[in-house]
Amino acid sequence: MINTQDILETINMIREENLDVRTVTMGISLYDCVSDDVDKLCANIYDKLMTSAKDLVPTAEAIEKLYGIPIVNKRVSVTPISYIGGKAGPDGYIKIAKTLDRAASDLGINFIGGYSALVQKGMTRGADALIESIPDALAETNMVCSSVNVGSTRAGINMDAVARMGRTVKAAAEKTADRDAIGCAKLVVFANAVDDNPFMAGAFHGTGEGDCVINVGVSGPGVVEKAIRRAGDCDFSALADVIKKTAFKITRVGQLVAYEASKRLNVPYGIVDLSLAPTPAIGDSVACILESMGLDVCGGPGTTAALAMLNDAVKKGGVMASSHVGGLSGAFIPVSEDAGMIAAAEGGVLTLEKLEAMTAVCSVGLDMICIPGDTTAETISGIIADEIAIGMVNNKTTAVRVIPAPGKGVGEKVEFGGLLGYAPVMRVNPVSCEKFIARGGRIPAPIHSLKN
Amino acid sequence: MKAVITVIGKDQVGIIASVSAKCAEHGANITEITQSVLDQYFAMIMIADIDGLKADFVTFADELEALGKNSGLEIRCMHEDIFDAMHKI
Numbered sequence: 001m002i003n004t005q006d007i008l009e010t011i012n013m014i015r016e017e018n019l020d021v022r023t024v025t026m027g028i029s030l031y032d033c034v035s036d037d038v039d040k041l042c043a044n045i046y047d048k049l050m051t052s053a054k055d056l057v058p059t060a061e062a063i064e065k066l067y068g069i070p071i072v073n074k075r076v077s078v079t080p081i082s083y084i085g086g087k088a089g090p091d092g093y094i095k096i097a098k099t100l101d102r103a104a105s106d107l108g109i110n111f112i113g114g115y116s117a118l119v120q121k122g123m124t125r126g127a128d129a130l131i132e133s134i135p136d137a138l139a140e141t142n143m144v145c146s147s148v149n150v151g152s153t154r155a156g157i158n159m160d161a162v163a164r165m166g167r168t169v170k171a172a173a174e175k176t177a178d179r180d181a182i183g184c185a186k187l188v189v190f191a192n193a194v195d196d197n198p199f200m201a202g203a204f205h206g207t208g209e210g211d212c213v214i215n216v217g218v219s220g221p222g223v224v225e226k227a228i229r230r231a232g233d234c235d236f237s238a239l240a241d242v243i244k245k246t247a248f249k250i251t252r253v254g255q256l257v258a259y260e261a262s263k264r265l266n267v268p269y270g271i272v273d274l275s276l277a278p279t280p281a282i283g284d285s286v287a288c289i290l291e292s293m294g295l296d297v298c299g300g301p302g303t304t305a306a307l308a309m310l311n312d313a314v315k316k317g318g319v320m321a322s323s324h325v326g327g328l329s330g331a332f333i334p335v336s337e338d339a340g341m342i343a344a345a346e347g348g349v350l351t352l353e354k355l356e357a358m359t360a361v362c363s364v365g366l367d368m369i370c371i372p373g374d375t376t377a378e379t380i381s382g383i384i385a386d387e388i389a390i391g392m393v394n395n396k397t398t399a400v401r402v403i404p405a406p407g408k409g410v411g412e413k414v415e416f417g418g419l420l421g422y423a424p425v426m427r428v429n430p431v432s433c434e435k436f437i438a439r440g441g442r443i444p445a446p447i448h449s450l451k452n
Numbered sequence: 453m454k455a456v457i458t459v460i461g462k463d464q465v466g467i468i469a470s471v472s473a474k475c476a477e478h479g480a481n482i483t484e485i486t487q488s489v490l491d492q493y494f495a496m497i498m499i500a501d502i503d504g505l506k507a508d509f510v511t512f513a514d515e516l517e518a519l520g521k522n523s524g525l526e527i528r529c530m531h532e533d534i535f536d537a538m539h540k541i
Contacts, residue, residue, distance in 0.1 A: 002454075002456065002532060002535045002539075003539065004486050004497055006535055007456055007458065007497055007535055008488060008490050008495060008497075010538055010539075011460070011490065011495075011528065012491070015460075016491070065509065065510045066510070066513075066530075067530055067531055067534040068513075068528050068529070068531075068534065069530075069534060249538040252537040252538050253534065253538060255537065256533060256534060256537040
């Protein structure tokens, strides 16, 4: 017997509070595509993707209808391409990127992730060639997303790779200068990257995964915000309970969708990612959740504490709702993809330094932040190093996705459109870290990496 | 298996008749009807047994949605599992 109030609550969450499933992502292993001939490798990749994911979009659309819940994105993640590129040089890697893009387009999916390399300790020739190709690959494709893991709690930080990624981010911006540096919106630099992340731009199909898997990312910042506002002036214990109960309901939808997609596609269910993922739409903002907790504007004093509590309560509520939780699982704070963050940044309340502090208590990092076009590669590397250090020391995933907008200065607007949104260019501390970045080598792993 | 059909909009003559007719056409057996108010709108909730559904669920849901659009109403047809998942432990 279904209760009328429960039905109305669910309908209201979908109609008014932007409840949706953010993504159904199919992870596909490409290990069996390897070949010493790049053209043969590309043909194998295309065939494998078209075979494995041919039913992904129609199946997700049928599930949307069955449960009346929007599934915003249908995506594919693949084995980090640097593992399967073999002896390919940068040109060969660009061919692979174009193959991924063509398959994504033919499959009707939104993004394909996994144009990636993991170089936290050292760099193979394949990883080197892939990183070299990233700016062109992102400029010449539409749906390919790239990520590079440059640090981990176990390995420390590969500072050569950090320096390289500063230059790569700059080059990606320059190669797509005519499109507001969109290349940088598809490039993430990670610490402790996870194998089963369904969210872009950082998704890849990790090495310990099976041949094919379904991962689901939930959403629902609007639902949490409205629940907090309805709860009124309660204390933090009561507030945590409200968030937990709401997160439970949101996650159960994700679990249901993951289970159904797995059954229909005959592909194992991997994980549900409990992240609260905002969109630029009004009423779908993580910043507005923090403001509903009592902050005047996100970014002011109290913001980090509010976010820490939110992040923890979302996990506690969500973990019981799903049989396997994984991915990033935390609140996202991408500036350009969150109406409240955009407003706070435009008002000058939310700064890069405050965002960095916030990333210490949530997932995932400095995300979708536009910085002045004349920011040097070394400064970008410095920003990356700081963020990766937070991830390394705190045993968590952190990432940097900054956009040095060519020709633009502080306060000017960068427009990406769609879910990527728009953002004001934010101020970067101008003090040089050139000598620090030029040292190269590795920052040793922290003492608490020695757990055995 | 049951479907939950919700009709949201301005109350008008013939809502139950038209939704019932569509259910009958597809072989969905209405077992319960209740009315409520959602955000100052009239909300009718029908529970229908869909074990004998003649078409597939998506076609049934699409036709109900289209029926709503033609009468200025929002009609949703959702599988009961989403409500059970969200509200029962």
